[in-house]
Amino acid sequence: MENNEAEKKREMKAKEHNLQNREISDSLKRNNIRIIGVPEEEEREIGLEGLWEQIIAEKLPNLGKDTDIKIQKAQRTPITFNKNQPSTRHIIVKFTKYSGKERIMKAAREKKSLTYNGRQIRFAADLSTETWQARKEWQDTFSVLNQKNMQPRILSPARLSFKIEGEIKSFPDKQKLKESVTTKPALREILRGTLSGEKR
Known part of the structure; x- marks a missing residue:
């Protein structure tokens, strides 16, 4: 268990470090x-x-x-x-x-x-290579939301924003969007397949 906790902490620190590097690179550009x-x-x-x-x-x-x-x-x-x-x-x-x-x-x-x-x-x-990669990961989701006229946008550097039920929602990554989808059955149906990696 201690090893698992230490590994999780290392992964979190590595993720934070990569995010900081990406932000510095993007601010320089x-x-x-x-x-x-x-x-x-x-x-x-x-x-x-x-x-x-x-x-x-x-x-x-x-x-x-x-x-x-x-x-x-x-x-x-x-x-x-x-x-x-x-x-x-x-x-x-x-x-x-x-x-x-x-x-x-x-x-x-x-x-x-x-x-x-x-x-x-x-x-x-x-933008940095990492930011372009993060933007590219939104491509399928963006396309589906666009077909449904939900006014999707990629905000700087790589946040996805769209309109649902009269409100504009914004997500920094797919994990946060997946968490939100669990409480919204209509959105879950619209995005079925784009967040899990399976084909629609």
Whole structure:
């Protein structure tokens, strides 16, 4: 029993430590946008900052004139080799202010689809791998709630929020949602299969 208790404490501390690391990593990346899909040869003549200015001038011209939106730096992600998923390295753009990043992201979301030189590109928040994984784990649940018009949202960094019985509920992880579902039969029926891992 003592060994079990010690093991549980170690697991809890490891979980807390991982959560703290994720929060630190995400806070360091708070002002960053990740641009996905721009080939590396595009920046050879004009550099990454010049490429960023070109993309904004073409795709979001109203924001290109905004003197309050300034970037601190732009860089490519480090080289990682994955033979199963060859892709160009992402561009990370760091803004001097969080508000500048948010305005760019809002404008990009409103555009819905962005292309540069005939290629599809995408803007995304620059988050830690752990946060992206946590968000990905909500995918099935989010899809089911969306089909039922329950207005699901992924809140920063990886909380699921949705509307039920006129109230907005928010959950940090699937365990908390599972605990809540036990007291709500209608919600349990809607999410049957998405929380236990079984197929619907």
